[in-house]
Amino acid sequence: MKMKKTYLVLLFFGIVLLALSCVKDVDFGQLDNAVLTPVLEADFIYSEFDSQDFNLDNLPPNTDFDVPPESLRDTVNYDLVGTDFAVDNLERVELTIEVRNTLERAFTLQFQFLTEGGAPLGQLYSVPVAAGLGEGTNPVISFSMPNPIVLDNTTLTQLSTAQKIATEIIVPTLNTDLRGAFHIRSKASYYINYNL
Amino acid sequence: MRILFCLCLGILGSSLYAQNKETLYDFTDLPQSLLLNPGAEVKFKAHAGVPFLSQIHVNAGFSGASIYDVFVDDGRDINDKIETTLNGLGSRDYVTLTQQLDILNFGWRSKWSQDTYFSGGMYQELDVVAYFPKDFAVLVYQGNQDFLNVPFRFSNISFTGELLTVFHFGYNKKIDKKLTFGARAKIYSSIVNFRSTKNSGTFTTIETPQGNNIYQHIVQADVSMQTAGFASLRDIDDGGDRAEGARQVKNKFLSRAFLGGNLGVGVDVGFSYKLEEQWTLTGSATDLGVIFYTKDVESYEAKGSYTFEGFQTPITDGNGQDVLDEFETAIPRDTLSTGYTAMRPLKLNGSIKYSFNKYDDGTCNSCVDGEDPPYLDAFGLQVFSQFRPKGPQFAASLFYYKRFSNFLRTKVTYTVEDFSYDNIGLLVSTHFNKINFYISANNLLKYSNLAKVKGLSLQLGFNVIM
Numbered sequence: 001m002k003m004k005k006t007y008l009v010l011l012f013f014g015i016v017l018l019a020l021s022c023v024k025d026v027d028f029g030q031l032d033n034a035v036l037t038p039v040l041e042a043d044f045i046y047s048e049f050d051s052q053d054f055n056l057d058n059l060p061p062n063t064d065f066d067v068p069p070e071s072l073r074d075t076v077n078y079d080l081v082g083t084d085f086a087v088d089n090l091e092r093v094e095l096t097i098e099v100r101n102t103l104e105r106a107f108t109l110q111f112q113f114l115t116e117g118g119a120p121l122g123q124l125y126s127v128p129v130a131a132g133l134g135e136g137t138n139p140v141i142s143f144s145m146p147n148p149i150v151l152d153n154t155t156l157t158q159l160s161t162a163q164k165i166a167t168e169i170i171v172p173t174l175n176t177d178l179r180g181a182f183h184i185r186s187k188a189s190y191y192i193n194y195n196l
Numbered sequence: 197m198r199i200l201f202c203l204c205l206g207i208l209g210s211s212l213y214a215q216n217k218e219t220l221y222d223f224t225d226l227p228q229s230l231l232l233n234p235g236a237e238v239k240f241k242a243h244a245g246v247p248f249l250s251q252i253h254v255n256a257g258f259s260g261a262s263i264y265d266v267f268v269d270d271g272r273d274i275n276d277k278i279e280t281t282l283n284g285l286g287s288r289d290y291v292t293l294t295q296q297l298d299i300l301n302f303g304w305r306s307k308w309s310q311d312t313y314f315s316g317g318m319y320q321e322l323d324v325v326a327y328f329p330k331d332f333a334v335l336v337y338q339g340n341q342d343f344l345n346v347p348f349r350f351s352n353i354s355f356t357g358e359l360l361t362v363f364h365f366g367y368n369k370k371i372d373k374k375l376t377f378g379a380r381a382k383i384y385s386s387i388v389n390f391r392s393t394k395n396s397g398t399f400t401t402i403e404t405p406q407g408n409n410i411y412q413h414i415v416q417a418d419v420s421m422q423t424a425g426f427a428s429l430r431d432i433d434d435g436g437d438r439a440e441g442a443r444q445v446k447n448k449f450l451s452r453a454f455l456g457g458n459l460g461v462g463v464d465v466g467f468s469y470k471l472e473e474q475w476t477l478t479g480s481a482t483d484l485g486v487i488f489y490t491k492d493v494e495s496y497e498a499k500g501s502y503t504f505e506g507f508q509t510p511i512t513d514g515n516g517q518d519v520l521d522e523f524e525t526a527i528p529r530d531t532l533s534t535g536y537t538a539m540r541p542l543k544l545n546g547s548i549k550y551s552f553n554k555y556d557d558g559t560c561n562s563c564v565d566g567e568d569p570p571y572l573d574a575f576g577l578q579v580f581s582q583f584r585p586k587g588p589q590f591a592a593s594l595f596y597y598k599r600f601s602n603f604l605r606t607k608v609t610y611t612v613e614d615f616s617y618d619n620i621g622l623l624v625s626t627h628f629n630k631i632n633f634y635i636s637a638n639n640l641l642k643y644s645n646l647a648k649v650k651g652l653s654l655q656l657g658f659n660v661i662m
Binding site: 024 | 263264267268269273274275278335336337338339340341342344401408409410411412413504505506507508509510518519645646647
């Protein structure tokens with residue numbers, strides 16, 4: 001009799017636990033709408049140019065000279081989107097380019113994405129830089145047009161095989177009396193949209 | 197990724213706090229109480245657990261949130277709920293999973309001294325604890341745009357995991373009418389271990405208005421992870437036959453389970469002390485031990501610092517710039533096979549109990565022949581602490597013990613833990629002749645909606661008790 005009573009209690013305990021245990025008021029289907037949307041900030045290219053650095057031949061005062069174009073060109077490894085994951089889940093990349101100039105010359109910064117083999121991909125991007133006011137003055141700050149440069153998902157798909165970036169600074173004829181410098185700073189903002 | 201996310205949330209929703217067995221502690225009607233306090237005041241003459249069934253213990257949990265927090269059907273956007281939950285979590289929140297299976301459990305009272313009780317056996321244990329890597333979860337979920345100049349700390353990454361078997365033998369001695377003392381020697385045989393607990397350093401994106409570029413990305417890292425028992429599993433050559441691979445893994449696990457793995461030693465100590473006839477004080481320290489990992493060890497570490505400011509152009513040295521090469525040179529990754537030692541997670545238990553309602557009407561409906569009439573009721577306070585990588589975890593319980601009859605004995609607990617204030621536990625133990633069955637669970641109030649549970653613990657088992 002006592003055994004029956006005991007096991008009835010146990011049975012009751014088990015049934016109560018089972019009967020009461022449930023998951024309610026939740027909707028796991030919401031997971032379909034869950035997205036990761038981090039924004040990652042990363043430095044892009046930077047460069048400093050001082051007019052003095054390129055007057056290598058110690059030319060006399062008030063003499064015009066041209067900076068050899070090859071010394072203002074470069075190609076760096078830059079895996080823009082890298083993987084299929086990035087292509088599929090990058091909503092856009094925003095490039096912010098800022099140039100601070102005290103050199104009394106306007107110039108242009110150009111860059112273009114390249115394949116591993118060096119073939120151009122997509123458009124050539126140009127950043128016109130306003131002339132500065134001379135050495136010792138506050139630098140004139142120029143930004144890319146538009147600012148930022150937006151690489152949307154369609155563009156990123158075009159650039160999916162980009163492995164390098166070629167840059168060139170197009171500087172007009174300088175004069176040995178000119179004093180000043182320009183400083184290029186830039187960043188890339190990666191907007192990710194990943195559906196869980 | 198989605199599966200991983202669901203798994204994390206699943207564990208998150210069925211959480212439990214470490215190895216606290218608040219209902220079983222000092223429940224001296226069961227021999228399993230000796231595993232929690234070798235100095236428990238047991239009365240039985242002998243016991244034998246049903247092999248593989250004398251104690252099944254599962255304990256899993258997450259200290260910071262529940263499934264309900266994220267998946268509640270309240271019309272809000274799930275992404276808002278994830279963000280709110282994420283913001284509410286801290287780097288000291290943790291996921292824990294503990295599972296124990298008694299393989300053998302036996303004991304007997306000494307022939308030469310009725311005050312001495314020996315017990316021994318073997319059990320298997322899986323114990324995993326992983327702290328929530330808050331900083332890097334934020335980095336993944338929100339990125340670094342809103343966290344400029346804020347360091348993401350590698351110290352957030354902290355986890356340990358161990359699969360092992362334990363061989364133990366205990367000695368329980370009633371010193372006098374007041375004091376019972378016990379100790380248990382243990383040999384640990386580790387099957388698999390991994391740990392990463394001593395990480396430091398940061399990743400920071402710093403704004404540099406006057407710097408070379410808009411930001412500096414600074415990585416200062418001193419991170420490491422030790423493993424034992426994994427490398428040989430990775431190297432198993434199954435020749436494309438999964439069954440063969442599984443057989444080899446099983447053989448390795450069995451070999452390691454029976455003292456063929458990395459070995460360690462440990463001890464449990466405990467006591468019960470009657471302050472007065474009805475007041476009892478108990479305390480125990482279990483798993484005071486260490487495991488020496490010398491076999492099949494593979495550890496990884498990365499140490500160094502690196503600052504990235506973007507790609508300098510034009511580059512004047514003509515060598516080009518390979519950021520990955522620079523990074524790997526600055527923060528080299530090493531794989532080591534140096535042995536290591538690790539302490540077992542020490543557990544401390546203590547209680548004070550007041551017993552009353554002694555059953556003594558001569559019919560012995562609630563006592564065992566030959567024994568003193570038992571107290572049918574008791575209440576008291578228990579405390580528990582377990583040492584974990586980031587410091588001890590604590591719990592305190594109020595309990596009420598009720599012996600309804602020889603056949604049915606119960607204990608109800610109310611436990612306060614780090615993040616839970618409504619944890620009710622219940623243990624029911626039945627004793628029919630010499631056959632005993634017990635079952636225990638906690639967080640009973642949450643069974644009406646398991647989605648709200650942060651922690652659950654379940655124990656059950658069969659014994660033969662004489």
